[in-house]
Amino acid sequence: MKLQMRRGMRLALMTVGFVGLLVAVTAIPGTATPPDRFSSQLLGRGTYVDQGTLPLGQGLDIVVVKVTVAPGGASGWHSHPGGAIAIIQQGEMTTYESVGNHCVITTYTKGQSFIERPGHVLIAVNTGSTETTIIATFPGVPVGGSPRIDADNPGTCPGV
Numbered sequence: 001m002k003l004q005m006r007r008g009m010r011l012a013l014m015t016v017g018f019v020g021l022l023v024a025v026t027a028i029p030g031t032a033t034p035p036d037r038f039s040s041q042l043l044g045r046g047t048y049v050d051q052g053t054l055p056l057g058q059g060l061d062i063v064v065v066k067v068t069v070a071p072g073g074a075s076g077w078h079s080h081p082g083g084a085i086a087i088i089q090q091g092e093m094t095t096y097e098s099v100g101n102h103c104v105i106t107t108y109t110k111g112q113s114f115i116e117r118p119g120h121v122l123i124a125v126n127t128g129s130t131e132t133t134i135i136a137t138f139p140g141v142p143v144g145g146s147p148r149i150d151a152d153n154p155g156t157c158p159g160v
Contacts, residue, residue: 032152033123037073041066043135056082061141067134069093069126074160077123077151082140084116084147091132096157097122103157121151123160 043064056062060082069075069091086093086108094107095114098121107127108114116122118140126132138147153160 032150033074033076033078035074035076037070037126038075039068040136041068056139059143060139061143061145061147063138063141063147065136065138065147067132067136069124069132069134071126071129071131073126073132075124077121077153079119079121079149079151080116080138080147081118081142081145081149082138082147083118083120085113085137085139086116087113087135089133089135091126091130092128093124093132093134094127095122095124096160098154098156101156103160105157119149121154123153123157125160 043066088108088110090110092107092109094105097104097106106114141147
């Protein structure tokens with residue numbers, strides 16, 4: 001029974017992560033920092049109705065997307081209402097985050113994953129020379145709403 005519960009939890013966490021990333025990538029681009037050579041494909045979406053142990057609000061959507069980013073493409077500055085879990089399937093992705101008055105830069109490569117906390121503003125850029133593919137899961141999305149919230153450039157990461 002415990003093994004089934006663990007497997008169920010792993011599957012739920014992976015699904016939530018994929019959904020978050022998908023929502024973030026497929027959201028309508030904002031006018032402040034629109035995506036550039038950045039597209040996504042909806043892989044799935046469902047409203048959370050379980051009484052499971054994950055801290056998710058019942059009645060909210062979980063969205064999963066496949067994101068494709070051309071070399072030099074960028075997501076635009078954004079955040080996610082319920083956060084995001086991203087997995088780099090191919091290529092590389094560099095995130096730029098405004099933390100206080102400085103910029104935190106992190107590069108992720110094929111096989112790595114990362115989490116974006118709810119409301120945390122960042123921009124993701126394909127700094128590699130090949131196309132990048134990401135699977136993202138966005139938990140906690142308002143039913144039928146966007147998994148992405150556009151944001152203005154905070155100005156702490158020059159050149160981005």
